[in-house]
Amino acid sequence: MPTSERLVTVGFAKVLLVVNALVPAALLVWGAQAGTLGVNPVSYALHTTGLLALLALISSLAITPLRRLTGWSRLIAVRRALGLLAFGYVLAHLGIYFVLDRELDVGGLLAEIWARQYLLIGAIGVLAMVPLAITSTDGMVARLGGRRWKLLHRLAYVAAGAGVVHFYLLVKSDVSRPRVFAIVLVGLLGYRAVAHYVDLRRAARRPPAPRLAGATRPRFWSGRLRVAAIFDESADVRTFRLTAEDGGPLPFDYQAGQYLNLVLIIGEHRVRRSYTIASSPTRRDYCEVTIKRKADGWVSGHLHDTLAVGSTLQVAAPAGRFVFAGDADVPRIVLLAGGVGITPMMSMIRSLTDRAWPGHIHLLYAVRTGGDVVFAEELRYLAARFPNLHVCVTISGDDDAWTGDRGYISAELLRREVPELTSAPIWLCGPQPMMDAVTDPARARGCPRRGSTPRRSCRRRPSSRAPPRPRRPRSTTPAGSPPSSSGAPASASSCRWSPRSSTAPSRPASTCPTSVAPASAASARRGAVGG
Numbered sequence: 001m002p003t004s005e006r007l008v009t010v011g012f013a014k015v016l017l018v019v020n021a022l023v024p025a026a027l028l029v030w031g032a033q034a035g036t037l038g039v040n041p042v043s044y045a046l047h048t049t050g051l052l053a054l055l056a057l058i059s060s061l062a063i064t065p066l067r068r069l070t071g072w073s074r075l076i077a078v079r080r081a082l083g084l085l086a087f088g089y090v091l092a093h094l095g096i097y098f099v100l101d102r103e104l105d106v107g108g109l110l111a112e113i114w115a116r117q118y119l120l121i122g123a124i125g126v127l128a129m130v131p132l133a134i135t136s137t138d139g140m141v142a143r144l145g146g147r148r149w150k151l152l153h154r155l156a157y158v159a160a161g162a163g164v165v166h167f168y169l170l171v172k173s174d175v176s177r178p179r180v181f182a183i184v185l186v187g188l189l190g191y192r193a194v195a196h197y198v199d200l201r202r203a204a205r206r207p208p209a210p211r212l213a214g215a216t217r218p219r220f221w222s223g224r225l226r227v228a229a230i231f232d233e234s235a236d237v238r239t240f241r242l243t244a245e246d247g248g249p250l251p252f253d254y255q256a257g258q259y260l261n262l263v264l265i266i267g268e269h270r271v272r273r274s275y276t277i278a279s280s281p282t283r284r285d286y287c288e289v290t291i292k293r294k295a296d297g298w299v300s301g302h303l304h305d306t307l308a309v310g311s312t313l314q315v316a317a318p319a320g321r322f323v324f325a326g327d328a329d330v331p332r333i334v335l336l337a338g339g340v341g342i343t344p345m346m347s348m349i350r351s352l353t354d355r356a357w358p359g360h361i362h363l364l365y366a367v368r369t370g371g372d373v374v375f376a377e378e379l380r381y382l383a384a385r386f387p388n389l390h391v392c393v394t395i396s397g398d399d400d401a402w403t404g405d406r407g408y409i410s411a412e413l414l415r416r417e418v419p420e421l422t423s424a425p426i427w428l429c430g431p432q433p434m435m436d437a438v439t440d441p442a443r444a445r446g447c448p449r450r451g452s453t454p455r456r457s458c459r460r461r462p463s464s465r466a467p468p469r470p471r472r473p474r475s476t477t478p479a480g481s482p483p484s485s486s487g488a489p490a491s492a493s494s495c496r497w498s499p500r501s502s503t504a505p506s507r508p509a510s511t512c513p514t515s516v517a518p519a520s521a522a523s524a525r526r527g528a529v530g531g
Contacts, residue, residue, distance in 0.1 A: 013074070014081050021085045024052055025092070042100045046093060051177075053089035054163045056082050057129075058184055061156060065191045068358075071387040077419040080136050083156065087133040090126055118169035125162030128155045138422045147329060149423060160185055199328060199358065221252035222316040227307055228286060233374045236293040237340060238304055239278065243286045245312065252317050254281050255325055256351040257344040257427070260289065260317035266302050273299050276343040276429075277318070280350035287317075290374065292340040322427065324348050330425060332360035334418055336409060336438050338430025339367060342374050345429060349379075353386050361389045362418045364409055366434055368397035392417050409438050 028048055031037045037044040060082035067075045102109045113119040132153055134140070141149050164185055168178035225242040233239055244251055254260075259276045279288035293304045307313075322344055324333060335345040342365055352361055367373050373393055383389045394405035394413065405413070414421055428435055 013078055017078050017081055018085065021052075021056065021082075024048065025089075042096065045096050046101070049089050049093040049096060050163075050167065053086050053093055054160070054167060054181060056086035056089060057156065057160050057163060058181060058188075060086060061160060061185070061188050065188060065195075068195065074419060083132060084136055087129050090129060094126060118166050121162050121169065122166035125159045125166060128159040128162065132156060132159070141420075141422045157185075157189065202356070202358075220316070220318070223251060223314075224312045225250075225287075225315045227309055227311040227313065230307065230309060233290060234371060237290060237374050238293070239288050239290040240303070240307060241279075241286050241288045242313065242315065249284045250287060254287065254318035255323040256281055256347040257323040258318040258320040258347075259322075259344075260287070260315050261319065263314040263316070264299065264302065266299070271299055274319070276320075276347070278343040278346045278350075280347060280354050282351055282354040290340065290343045290346075322429070324352075324425070324427065326352050326355060326357045326359075330359055332362060332418075332420065332424045334414075334421065334424045334426040335361065335363045336426065336428045336430070337363065337365045338434035339372065340374060341430035341434075343429075345427065346375055346378075348427070349382065349389065353382050353389065356386075357388075359388065361386075362424070363389070363391045364413065364417060365391065365393045366409055366430065367393065367395055369395055369399040370402045370404075371399075390417065409434070 028037075028045060032041060032045065035041075060079050063075050063079040063082070066072070098104065098109055102112065113123050132155055135144060135149060135152060144152065164178060164181045167181065168175055171178060224245055226245050227240055228243040229241040231239040231241070254277055257276070259274050262273050262275065264271050264273065275289040275291060277287045278290040279286065291300050291303055293300045333348075335348065337345045345363060345365075349361060349363065352359075363379070365373070365379075372395075373379075379391050383391045392405060392413070394407055394409065395402050396406070396408055407413075418424065428438055430438075
């Protein structure tokens with residue numbers, strides 16, 4: 001985590017903002033009691049509260065552009081507080097006018113608003129802010145859903161525009177300050193339009209993500225793939241890179257998060273297993289499965305012991321709906337993984353970073369010890385390279401060398417690591433105890449079990465098209481189940497990561513998209529094997 005984010009927590013930033021924003025209100029009350037507001041104290045109070053409301057509202061609209069330009073993702077945590085402060089000052093502005101200027105005369109107030117253009121425009125701005133304030137809670141975000149909530153809150157631009165026009169029509173002579181507000185607001189609107197256009201252009205230039213429907217290659221494929229490389233991720237986890245037997249592109253398309261089915265002959269037994277594809281679908285020449293060797297794992301042990309470069313496997317692929325293709329209208333996603341349940345998350349992360357997806361990716365990764373962190377070096381590298389990737393690792397076991405987070409994924413950890421959690425889709429994959437434990441903190445933050453804020457689990461459904469039919473996994477993790485742990489990884493740029501604790505060698509840059517091979521013996525060995 002960057003130093004600035006480590007020193008200032010989200011809670012402290014909100015408290016600091018509110019305290020500072022209420023100082024002018026306290027001074028105004030003090031001045032009214034002391035009689036130091038000038039010859040027309042009501043006019044002075046109206047002008048001050050209106051100006052403060054407009055400042056807070058414009059500041060809230062500037063948060064998203066500042067976040068995108070600077071990469072300071074935690075700025076988003078104070079946006080709603082600024083909006084509520086703006087609404088509070090608007091109510092104070094209206095209350096002072098109604099109580100002290102119109103002397104509680106409702107009929108006179110309505111007649112005055114209808115007769116004066118600047119008051120009518122100001123009233124429109126106030127009405128536009130009412131639904132924004134009502135829907136500012138986490139519960140309302142979850143009820144409306146992220147997309148509808150964002151659409152509704154574009155009314156903030158209507159409110160800001162009405163406030164600027166109201167201010168301009170109100171002043172008699174010096175219009176310099178209303179003009180400054182107008183210039184800033186037009187700049188923010190212009191930035192929004194340009195950013196939207198740039199996002200559309202990037203999406204148009206970006207090669208489409210592999211899709212199950214409409215692909216030029218078979219929707220479901222069955223045949224043999226060759227083991228082209230084997231990588232040791234940790235003491236009991238290996239990655240097997242699979243390619244077409246003829247050395248060409250893969251004979252099927254898949255989406256990040258899907259899995260494939262293996263048909264194996266072990267002795268006299270024919271067995272089937274499903275394994276998540278850990279590689280990125282943007283890499284069309286190969287796919288990778290990362291398998292943990294279980295102590296009592298008959299199939300995982302067989303694969304670890306017998307597969308070698310050049311071996312072939314009977315594969316049926318792809319299958320599964322545990323996917324995310326990088327929707328342009330999703331500002332952030334949350335990936336919660338435990339043990340080797342990291343594999344579908346790694347496929348998503350590799351795919352999204354390959355395509356420079358602009359949204360924020362929050363990975364919380366739980367393992368028992370530092371040595372169980374899979375893809376440690378690659379996660380560290382990608383987080384340093386892509387500021388929108390936020391990785392947090394926590395361990396649940398004993399590891400004296402670990403200096404990062406400890407314990408399980410909790411509501412506190414979610415609050416600390418993921419701003420605007422209730423509006424973000426969540427993907428869960430890990431051992432069943434971890435899945436059950438994570439559900440409670442997620443629901444505590446307002447994430448519904450069903451509805452517009454998706455929370456997906458990696459339980460697999462066998463594909464009816466697969467010949468032969470794969471056996472349904474006994475847990476929510478890929479076969480060769482992960483350790484029972486819960487926590488989250490950290491990265492060089494955004495989290496508490498203990499380099500000493502990560503003893504497992506990780507994938508070199510030559511085997512992962514967009515990376516440069518780390519200068520280590522393990523990496524060099526892998527580069528030679530992976531080719």
